[in-house]
Amino acid sequence: MRAWLAIALLIAACDAPREPIAPSTPPIDPSLEPWSDAWLDAHATRYLDDARARRDALEASLTNPENLYSQTRLAAYGRERSGWDVLPVWSPRVRRIDAEVAVAMARGETPAIDERVAPLWAGTRPTTHDAWIALGERVFFELPLRTEPFWDRAIRDAEHGASVGVERAPDGSVPGLVLTRDVEGRTGVGITCALCHSARDASGAIVAGRARRTLDYGRVRIDFYEARGAAIDPHTRARWESWGPGRADVLEDVADLPIAIPDLWGLRHQRLLTQAGTLRHATPLALAIRQETQYVQANHHRTRPPRELMWALVAYLESLEAPAAPAYVGATRDRERGALVFARECGRCHANAVGSGDLVPIDEIGTDAELATGRARGTGGYRPAPLVRVADAAPYLHHGVVPTLESLLDPAREEPGHRFGMELDDDELGLLIAYLRSR
Ligand code: HEC
Ligand code: HEC
The missing domain is CATH 1.10.760.10 (Cytochrome c-like domain)
Structure with missing residues (x-):
């Protein structure tokens, strides 16, 4: 009976004419310095609570509304009663691969991801800028985009991991990979932002925002299939080999076009995002929507991430600055x-x-x-x-x-x-x- 009612309501909701949604949040105080922390914070409720503001921000952010990136989002994002807005929210339990987990996995064990593992986020909105950033740092390192089978061996076998760019922090942890339960409830290794966007510096310390130029996204696939004795057709193999370290094919079409992983420093000074300038970064909503839709796509449009986690991620990303440059050699x-x-x-x-x-x-x-x-x-x-x-x-x-x-x-x-x-x-x-x- 309840299921029937839910379906009836769903159909009613779909049939209802789409009312124009008025922006429900007040305009941004013009006395705030653009790109200051206070100005960034002032945008939070527009993104979190205002569907109209999200849709407007999406449309304003697309440099070329005709490309596939834009078309996919224009069709499905910010529609409130349909499209990606009505997807179930996915907030998985995760375990960082700390030294203890890495050692257990090297022994062949797989630590359980069950009710004893607390969810990444308890559901309360942070109230200060620093608290948003702290939550965002966790999202960056721990919220999986999806699980991928290729990385399991890279954790269990450190030497193999090193050969494909699975770097280890001085404390023995493996940043960028987590153990998680995927949408289907299976335990597996999940990839996070930090897999591509954090890397060791000369001293071995992990630097957030630094591009992982050792990451070999093609090689890890080849090694995975070879280890299982699976055949790889020559075309696919050549394609994966051609990527080489530091590049990934992240495009939405079938063209094979590996792109260099960029450093993520000083983003708040950049008015265009991505190498081809696909997005205008006029307000932090542009970046929040980029990240929200990246998670939706990574899970093949089955779930969406909690928006609070995306806003936290943006507060963190906008705060990332490069480590100090070396002193000038000379006068x-x-x-x-x-x-x-x-x-x-x-x-x-x-x-x-x-x-x-x-x-x-x-x-x-x-x-x-x-x-x-x-x-x-x-x-x-x-x-x-x-x-x-x-x-x-x-x-x-x-x-x-x-x-x-x-x-x-x-x-x-x-x-x-x-x-x-x-x-x-x-x-x-x-x-x-x-x-x-x-x-
Ligand atoms: C598989 C590797 C990979 C993962 C994982 C990944 N990225 Fe990226 N990222 C890239 C590549 C490659 C680009 C360049 C894309 C382009 O220019 O079109 C990029 C570009 C970006 C940009 C634009 C930077 C600029 O200078 O304009 C941002 C912001 C970003 N990524 C954030 C993230 C966040 C946040 C996550 C986690 C949710 C993430 N990325 C996960 C590889 C990755
Ligand atoms: C007409 C505009 C223009 C001028 C002038 C210009 N650049 Fe560039 N530069 C670009 C663009 C656009 C790119 C990205 C091109 C691409 O990736 O295909 C780029 C890329 C670069 C890169 C690559 C950085 C990276 O991380 O990949 C460097 C380094 C660079 N430029 C240095 C310079 C220097 C030094 C000069 C002056 C001698 C210069 N550029 C003059 C537009 C310009």
């Missing part, structure tokens, strides 16, 4: 001269606080056009890559194909496009590169 005057060369040759595009800027049309930048003009996320151009800690960000360009700063600025480079700073004499070239290394 301060030389650094200033290098900065002048940069301003003259590069500053018109690499213009803002993090060295990014407005979209550059593909004809002008001339690098590989496939992502920029493709159906998946194309916008007709590329965003100037942010240059925060750029010396550590090799290999360069959106597809990670240029090995060093020297080769990027070398007129003899074969990889097409980005022909800037190629006529500098040795003196200015040296100053420019030394300057870039100190950014």
Whole structure:
């Protein structure tokens, strides 16, 4: 009887004409400094409690409403009574792979994920900026996008793990992977943001936001199927081998286009998100919706994450700044001269606080056009890559194909496009590169 009623109500809800939803939250106080913590916090209820504001923010954030990324979201997001808004909320129990769990798994055990494991979030909204950030850090490291079978062995066998970029923190934990129960209730290894967006620095410490340039998303698949004696057709194998470390194919269509994993530092200074500038980052809602819909897609549109966790994730992401740059090697005057060369040759595009800027049309930048003009996320151009800690960000360009700063600025480079700073004499070239290394 109850089921029948629920179905009847559902049908009634679907049939009802869609009433225009009025924004229900007050406008943002114009005296707040844009991108300050207070300004970010002021947006929380618009995202959490205001379906109309979410839909408006989605529409405003799409650089090219025609690409697949946009079309999928325009069809299903922020519709309140249908589409992804009515999906069940999934808030799984998870266990971090700390040293104890890693050791147990190396022995062949799989710790249970049962009622004794507390859910990631108890259901109470944080009330301070710092509390949102603290919850967001947990989401970043612990909330799985989905389970993937490939990583189990990478935890149990540390050597194999190291060969595919499953890095270990000094305390023996494995950031980026968790044990969880998936939507079907099966225990498995889940991947989180930190798998691709945290990495060890020279001292071995894990740095949040740093791209995992050792992660070999193709190799781990090949090894998984080979270990089970399964055949891999030559085309698929070649495809996976071609990705190499530090790149992942995250697109929504079938084109095979691995993209370099970016560092996530200084996002609050970037007005365009993703290498092709797929999203305008006018308010934090753009990023919150990106993350919410990424989770929905990762679970094949069966569940959606609690929005509070997405807002926490955004507070955390917007707070990530790069570790301090190494001291400039040489005289301060030389650094200033290098900065002048940069301003003259590069500053018109690499213009803002993090060295990014407005979209550059593909004809002008001339690098590989496939992502920029493709159906998946194309916008007709590329965003100037942010240059925060750029010396550590090799290999360069959106597809990670240029090995060093020297080769990027070398007129003899074969990889097409980005022909800037190629006529500098040795003196200015040296100053420019030394300057870039100190950014
Ligand atoms: C499998 C690896 C992988 C995982 C897991 C992953 N990302 Fe990414 N991320 C990427 C790649 C590759 C890109 C570049 C995409 C592009 O430019 O189109 C990217 C881009 C981004 C960007 C845009 C950055 C910029 O400079 O514009 C943000 C923000 C981001 N990811 C956040 C996250 C968060 C938050 C999570 C967890 C929910 C996550 N990512 C999970 C690989 C990953
Ligand atoms: C006309 C605009 C423009 C100018 C001028 C320009 N760039 Fe760029 N730059 C871009 C764009 C767009 C990208 C991303 C292209 C891509 O990924 O295909 C980029 C990418 C880069 C990257 C790659 C960073 C990474 O992490 O992958 C570096 C380094 C860089 N630029 C340095 C410079 C330097 C140094 C100069 C001056 C000598 C310069 N750029 C001049 C637009 C420009």
